Amino acid sequence: MGMLSSPAFGPRTAIIYVTVGALMDVWTAVWYFVYIRGRTTPVSPNEWFWLSGLFLTGFTLMAIGMLLGPIGRSARRAELPPTEVTGAEARIQQTAAAVPDPIIAPGMGAVGGVAATIPNPAILTPTIPNPALGSALPSR
Numbered sequence: 001m002g003m004l005s006s007p008a009f010g011p012r013t014a015i016i017y018v019t020v021g022a023l024m025d026v027w028t029a030v031w032y033f034v035y036i037r038g039r040t041t042p043v044s045p046n047e048w049f050w051l052s053g054l055f056l057t058g059f060t061l062m063a064i065g066m067l068l069g070p071i072g073r074s075a076r077r078a079e080l081p082p083t084e085v086t087g088a089e090a091r092i093q094q095t096a097a098a099v100p101d102p103i104i105a106p107g108m109g110a111v112g113g114v115a116a117t118i119p120n121p122a123i124l125t126p127t128i129p130n131p132a133l134g135s136a137l138p139s140r
Helices: 010-036 045-079 083-098
Strands: 108-111 114-117 127-130 135-138
Touching (some): 010 045
Antiparallel strands (some): 108 114, 127 135
16 A cells, blocks of 8 residues: 555646646736737737747646646545455554564574574584594593
């Protein structure tokens, strides 16, 4: 359930879209009212193209930003597991958290599924070579 711990990207993206669209529309309106509206010479088709294109682009960005919130909420709800499974999974996680992991005693190891005893070096007796016997015998 890592998805539930990460914040959704939708609200932040929606705010960016709405902000950029609104600023684009504001500055297009400023351009229109300051430079185009009070002018005595006719407006060229090129100026109308840019004016209407920028205004409609800002309007479109605002519309996308406003629609992104409900779309994101619907998508997040659709990604959640079914409610029948959520309760069972929560119980499994609680049981797993309540039961500690098994502890292996020090000096024990498993090789190929078989437990192997590793001797403690502090218990070993030193060996001294005995030249008469030709072998190493433990000394006591």
